[in-house]
Amino acid sequence: MGKLVSTLFITLDGVYQAPGGPEEDTRGGFEHGGWSFVYGDDDFGRFVIEVFDRSGAYLLGRRTYDIFAGYWPHKTDPADPIAAKLNALPKYVPSATLTDPSWAGTTVLSGDLAKEVGDLKERTDGELQVHGSGALVRSLLALGLVDTLHLVTFPVVLGSGLRLFPEGTAPMAFRHTGGRVTSTGVSIQSYDLAGRPTYGSYADEDAGNA
Template sequence: MARITATESITLDGVMQGIGRPDEDTRGGFTEGGWADGYQDDVAMRFMSEGMSMTGAMLFGHRTYEDVVGHWAGVTEANPFTDHLLNATKYVVTRSSETTLAYPNSTLLVGEAAETVRALRDQFDGALSIIGSGELVRSLHAAGLMDGYVLQIHPIVLGSGAKLFADGSRSDLQLERSVTTTTGVIIAQYAVKR
């Protein structure tokens, strides 16, 4: 059975929307896109590189798959992300059977997220890692399918934007590891208590 973990960049008030670019995600009139710019450092890069070195597969919502993999597929400068994202096995969750996948090593999971991911989790041996994909993470969290989170908590309060966790029932987490970057970002790795 797979272990499902999400890696997310969030603000102190829990916003995860549009971290990378001003036009990345303007849904709901969000105007603060690109808020994580300038917060990466060597500490964060080392921590994230460790996660990429683990075996397993990636799990995406369709929108994040197109945005994240599409962005890194077009980057020509040397970096640790492009090769990893293109070479990794990727499962993409969508409700539409008309969805096409443009990048190598990608498999479509059509249906409701909790149902399709539960079936994948039960047959997959290893780690399933999610980046971004807020709607997918919220759905899997509500269904009790999440095993862990790596949260990059930025020292910013935005006051608006889509949050990582929606209203719902209580979940207790156990801190497994944490590190603070030189830019004040706290990277906290949590396991979901069962």
């Protein structure tokens, strides 16, 4: 059985929209696309390659799929560690509107998300990886289907854009499993989903020490 692993780029104020380029995602009049680019370095590149080395299949939201499908099929160098994986391994897209995907190896999921993704995890050898796809990741987290979340936080605040955990997100707890900081200040932290939050009170602790 594979693990479902999400890798997401976010800003310090939680924005995940359009990290890769100005025209990547302009919904809501978003004008800050490409905010992650200037922080790329060798540390960051090594992390990305490590992630793709563990992939067995990909689960992508429709918007992320369209962005990837417009770029990666044209990268045909077999020595490219990211393109080689993305083009060769199975890709799955939950969508009610995508009917004839052109990217080889793509399967459209149109049924019950929990069941279909659960089945994918059962039969995937290696990691079933989600890249970007913030709205899909929130749904998978709410269903308890995400095993590991790589949260890659860039040292920038944008003040607008789609946020990973907006108001109304289902409460959830995580267990920190490792991390590093790149030379440009990008914080790469890994978390395993750990169920619901637990609560306490410092007032109770102070009373016990009185």
